[in-house]
Amino acid sequence: MNQLYLYPLWLRLWHWLNAALFLVLIATGVSLHYAGPGWLIPFSSAVPVHNTAGILLTLSWLLFVIVNPRSSNARHYRLQLRTLPGELWRQLHYYLHGIFTDAPHPFNVSARRKLNALQQLSYWGALVGLMPILILSGWGFLLSPWLPATLFGVGTIWLVAIAHLASSWLLVLFVIVHLYMITTGATPWSNLHAMLTGWHTEP
Amino acid sequence: MSLLRQSLLPLLLTLSLAAPIGAVGADLAWPGPTASLTTNPVAAPVEDPGVTGTAAAAPADHVVAGLARDDSPACMRCHRIVNLAYRDQDTAAVVDLRIAADDYARSVHAGLACGDCHARGYRHYPHRVSSADEDLDCTGCHREQAGRETGGKVRDLDSIAAEFRQSVHLEVAGPGFSCDACHDVHRFQPLPRDVGIDTAVRTHNGVCLQCHQDQTLDQPPGHDWLPRPERHRQAVRCIDCHAAPGDPQRQYPSHQVLPAAASARDCVTCHRRSSTLLNQLYTYRSQQALRASGWLNQALYNDAYIVGMTRSPTLDRISLIIIALLLAGIAAHASGRYHAYRRQRQA
Numbered sequence: 001m002n003q004l005y006l007y008p009l010w011l012r013l014w015h016w017l018n019a020a021l022f023l024v025l026i027a028t029g030v031s032l033h034y035a036g037p038g039w040l041i042p043f044s045s046a047v048p049v050h051n052t053a054g055i056l057l058t059l060s061w062l063l064f065v066i067v068n069p070r071s072s073n074a075r076h077y078r079l080q081l082r083t084l085p086g087e088l089w090r091q092l093h094y095y096l097h098g099i100f101t102d103a104p105h106p107f108n109v110s111a112r113r114k115l116n117a118l119q120q121l122s123y124w125g126a127l128v129g130l131m132p133i134l135i136l137s138g139w140g141f142l143l144s145p146w147l148p149a150t151l152f153g154v155g156t157i158w159l160v161a162i163a164h165l166a167s168s169w170l171l172v173l174f175v176i177v178h179l180y181m182i183t184t185g186a187t188p189w190s191n192l193h194a195m196l197t198g199w200h201t202e203p
Numbered sequence: 204m205s206l207l208r209q210s211l212l213p214l215l216l217t218l219s220l221a222a223p224i225g226a227v228g229a230d231l232a233w234p235g236p237t238a239s240l241t242t243n244p245v246a247a248p249v250e251d252p253g254v255t256g257t258a259a260a261a262p263a264d265h266v267v268a269g270l271a272r273d274d275s276p277a278c279m280r281c282h283r284i285v286n287l288a289y290r291d292q293d294t295a296a297v298v299d300l301r302i303a304a305d306d307y308a309r310s311v312h313a314g315l316a317c318g319d320c321h322a323r324g325y326r327h328y329p330h331r332v333s334s335a336d337e338d339l340d341c342t343g344c345h346r347e348q349a350g351r352e353t354g355g356k357v358r359d360l361d362s363i364a365a366e367f368r369q370s371v372h373l374e375v376a377g378p379g380f381s382c383d384a385c386h387d388v389h390r391f392q393p394l395p396r397d398v399g400i401d402t403a404v405r406t407h408n409g410v411c412l413q414c415h416q417d418q419t420l421d422q423p424p425g426h427d428w429l430p431r432p433e434r435h436r437q438a439v440r441c442i443d444c445h446a447a448p449g450d451p452q453r454q455y456p457s458h459q460v461l462p463a464a465a466s467a468r469d470c471v472t473c474h475r476r477s478s479t480l481l482n483q484l485y486t487y488r489s490q491q492a493l494r495a496s497g498w499l500n501q502a503l504y505n506d507a508y509i510v511g512m513t514r515s516p517t518l519d520r521i522s523l524i525i526i527a528l529l530l531a532g533i534a535a536h537a538s539g540r541y542h543a544y545r546r547q548r549q550a
Contacts, residue, residue: 034519036428036468043430095536100543169522173529180533184540 002202006114007195011073015195017060022175024053029168054138061131076115077123087117099184109200126174130167137164270304272316278325279304279317306390320344320388341382366447366459374462385410407440407456415441425463443467 007015028050031040040046068074080087090106095118098106107116115123140147140160147156185191186201194200270279281287282302290297307313312320320339342364348357360382367373372380382388394403417424418436426432440456444467447459 035430038428100539102543102547172526176526176529176533180537183537 004109004111004114004200004202005198006109006111006200007198008073009198010067012195012198014060014064018057021053021057021060022171025050025057025168026172026175028053033165051142054135058135058139061127061135064127076113077120079120079124080117084117084121088121091116091118095184109202114200122174122177126171130171130174133163134167134171137161137167140164268314269312269316270302270307273318275317278302302389310389310391311393312388312391339381339383341388363455363458366457369447370458370460371462372460385413401437404438404440407442408436411441411445428468 028041028046031046032043032050034040035043035046041049068077087107094103094106097103137160141157141164144157144160147160150156151159182191182195183189185194190201269275279302282300283304285301287300288297289300342360345357345360349359367382372384376384394406398406412418418426418432418441421433423432423436429435442456442460445461445463446457447461448457
């Protein structure tokens with residue numbers, strides 16, 4: 001059994017802070033979007049909680065994009081464009097076929113590289129693609145008086161709202177898939193265990 | 204109402220007209236359904252003859268024609284007294300018997316003498332119970348007058364009566380509940396066409412709040428699900444959610460008041476009507492909040508969010524279906540993995 005320390009404390013704290021904020025933001029966001037009678041969080045409570053969590057998520061994201069590129073963790077996010085398509089295909093093929101036939105995992109985790117091509121792309125998509133849209137549109141709500149009244153002939157705040165809704169919905173899909181994919185490690189719990197302790201265990 | 208009438212005889216004080224039933228009904232906390240408010244800021248019409256507004260003064264000849272005609276001056280000898288009232292034995296409510304001559308002169312009924320409606324039984328003092336039991340036939344009189352007149356000055360109330368017969372007010376309160384329970388016929392006049400929406404909303408809702416006084420509380424009963432009930436009450440007419448949709452071309456609202464359970468609760472219907480309107484409202488609210496509480500509070504307690512601003516029932520359905528399909532796919536994948544795992548263990 002081989003053990004690698006892949007998740008330093010700061011990264012784990014950042015990860016679990018994000019997880020908690022996502023949970024709060026989804027619960028309150030759904031309550032705001034579907035506001036009305038029923039089982040949802042009361043509107044008046046959901047607003048400040050959602051806004052506070054959104055501001056904290058902004059700070060958390062800024063911290064990551066400032067700190068991560070300067071840390072040793074940055075190397076895990078470097079895309080190998082030349083080998084990317086082949087790696088992606090092998091990874092997808094494994095999840096759609098190999099995983100059911102006990103095929104060997106196509107990617108070997110190492111201290112030099114812990115994220116496979118599919119993980120790299122999805123994290124890039126979430127962190128650099130969706131999160132800025134989510135955060136900017138969230139702040140667009142909060143600072144709407146400084147925005148133009150209309151954009152492309154449509155009320156700006158409506159565009160802001162749609163951008164916020166669409167990016168948050170895509171991130172919900174990301175979270176669902178992410179929660180499932182962490183069970184595809186050596187055992188269903190090994191990836192969760194690694195993010196709790198920092199140590200990745202190779203069987 | 205019958206209880207009220209039973210207690211009327213020993214208390215009526217004058218020789219003139221009987222108790223103004225409209226005022227009586229309006230002053231009592233009528234045991235109607237618990238009302239609830241929601242949204243329709245765009246829908247409030249600016250003209251509605253169904254409520255008492257504050258329009259321009261009526262011509263002076265109305266006074267001559269109405270309160271100065273027939274036995275009316277004799278009636279008004281007593282009913283003009285400002286504090287002419289009695290306390291109802293059953294409800295302990297103070298019942299106002301005064302007829303404000305100025306209000307009456309401005310009302311649509313200013314041309315009517317007292318005896319035109321209160322036809323009989325007022326010769327005795329105090330007035331008899333049977334006097335107050337008179338059947339004030341608003342719809343019959345209006346039908347008759349509308350048939351005689353041209354130009355729409357007098358409106359046939361039959362369509363309103365048809366709606367009212369399906370109203371929860373009639374269902375809950377019984378036949379004693381009639382036009383004058385809400386509308387004070389001695390002050391009744393249409394809202395001017397050019398009145399502001401805020402005035403129209405306030406006037407309309409004033410009719411409902413005469414009885415549903417608990418709806419002015421910070422937490423109005425039945426509205427615990429509704430964000431900022433006071434703002435809704437100021438911006439939306441009660442009937443926009445609590446009455447069956449009427450003919451939009453008609454200048455008066457539907458009188459088919461719905462039970463609380465059947466009233467509109469769909470925030471989205473109103474709040475996503477137009478992106479531009481939405482933007483104006485949102486920006487206005489944000490500016491107000493920024494001015495009042497600074498940017499940090501505005502960021503945290505942003506009060507401007509408009510419920511349902513991004514909601515489209517179709518998009519909501521599609522997005523939820525996609526999430527459901529994703530979860531189903533994951534469940535199928537997990538199930539496949541589990542079976543593969545068992546196969547391998549058995550092998």
